Amino acid sequence: MRHVISLLIENESGALSRVSGLFSARGYNIESLTVAPTEDPSLSRMTIVTTGSDEIVEQITKQLNKLVDVVKVVDISESAHIERELLLVKVRATGKDREEIKRTSDIFRGHIIDVTDASYVIELTGTQNKLDSFLGALDASLILETVRSGICGIGRGDRVLKV
């Protein structure tokens, strides 16, 4: 099962490696991991997408909680939540392809944020699925480069992850 784990961690040097080291040392999967400081600069927030049986995910949250720098851990995929990921894709855009790519980008509500006479860079935000679909909709031979941020997640409604 796929799980999205959000955690708050002291914004100290080495914090990221404590978390990533835990995953590699115990053989847990990381599908994606994002991290950045929060509005309180002494705290960082991470979103980790992982897969595993219920027992493994229970161990993952327990082990994360055990890290001395970790302040809070929540499996946000246990209830209603929102996931978003950012995609930047550079495509070869020449001739009749330019219009076609622009149209496809508009359909997915993407933004073209860099234009040259031979290429576009398109910015797109959405769920993993949406980004996958968009990449699928593009002619694969035109894709020069892609970069994805990994998932950011947040609980819906009253659920708040805060110290």
Add this chain to the structure above:
Amino acid sequence: MMLSGAEIVVRCLQEEKVEYVFGYPGGAVLFLYDELFKQDQIRHVLVRHEQAAVHAADGYARSTEKVGVALVTSGPGATNAVTGIATAYCDSIPVVIISGQVPTAAIGQDAFQEVDTVGITRPCVKHNFLVKRVEDIAPTIKKAFYLAASGRPGPVLVDIPKDITAAKCEFDYPKSISMRSYNPVSKGHQGQIKKAVQLLMEAKRPMIYAGGGVVLGNAAEPLTKLAKLLGFPITTTLMGLGGFPASERQYLGMPGMHGTFEANMSMHFCDVLLAVGSRFDDRVIGNPAHFAEEPRKIIHIDIDPSSISKRVKVDVPIVGNVAEVLEEMIRAVEASTRRPEEDTLATWWKQVDEWRRRDCLKFKHDGDIIKPQFVVQKLWEVTNGDAFVTSDVGQHQMWAAQYYRFDKPRRWLNSGGLGTMGVGLPYAMGAQLAHPGSPVACVTGEASIQMCIQELSTCKQFRLPIKIVNLNNRYLGMVRQWQQIFHGGRYSESYMDSLPDFAKLAEAYGHVGLRVDKAGDVEDALREAFQRKNDLVFLDFQVDPTENVYPMVQGGKGLTEMILSAEDL
């Protein structure tokens, strides 16, 4: 007043009432050593290898309730310490390791004796710190001691660059520390405790299984009280030896791979298992799938939530300090009018005693040849079961655990989790320094002892009258045993050739060495050794090289699938 970083470190250690620092000087810690030189409150024990510094600090901590302290230099000093740190981590021992680091400006420049100590030790410490400002030294050391000793204990490393030890600031040692990210639980959940007591009262075939957490959590007393109140059979793991008196009738010996027949059968066939400060380790329950085949309710008390339901599904988890939870349970049992049904319990005991009658620890013993088990039995007799006993890792470790009957906690020091050969002598050093008048024996083998044998020199310098009981079988005994049973008797590299004359070697270090060849001389030799109150005596017992440790549960097998003797092979 402005103090240098080095002065601050020493002042912090004094504030923490540190008696001994085990260490080895080097370039990056010169300022620290200079400050140690100027004071006489803390004694520094100069080891001969940094690995032994951490082991000795660890042994000191195991035999007391205090935090052990080690001090090493940067680079190789720190890497040599890693085995010691990992050993302490695997057994949850509170140790603070202070390591020197190259000056801040040189970090990352591939400087002389530079390694990323914080990076290297990260997976084998409870926590670690790189101190970047002199103002941070005092609060960091305060945190280190707090983290090491609280919750589930463990080693904490503080890495201090050389320039930080020279820089100056005001010294103010924090009285207390609070960390928003670290709040270990101590009290157990009331509802869960109630549920557990109810289960225990209804049990038909109850069993108590206690681990190292009982020793580390100073819970031997409440555990013994509760076990006696309930009258249930009890087993203690390798790490829990002494957590319940071995001489009590309720005690079934150790469980697991080399556990007793009665302990393993009772663990397997009980209907309610009370696990206290133990973690269902692979060496204890064997194959978890096989263990799960027999239905039973499990109550598990542990300070670390991640130990619960890790390998075995638990029915009543209780997270908390084991001593506090056990006290609560005692109160609940005492307040309740219910007691386990006597007839049912008697029937269960009849079964347990029948298993016990197999006398699985008996061994054949005749003629001159020395059986290693016999040496440990005699050691127990000669020391009245009251010595601090350390061991290394292998067959001798199992024999010491099986045949030395520990009645008190913190008397048995061994590397249970990591299984580090070479810990025995430094552990004995730590224990002897902590308990100057008490007998300390290091049960070891000719292979293990050579892994830290340089410490004989430290023992001379600090006049540590340790008794080394070397069960010399000329083999890496446990490796040989596995090769005999699982590898067709192909003894690949398990024979120890070109052994030194250990008696002479001990003499070369200024100690007393005795070689013992005959079974009839074992007791006299041990008596003589323990009568020499001021000497380290190295007893080199030439034991039967073919002896194996039984009972034995093969890796991956179930607890009930035991090899009881050579006839079962």
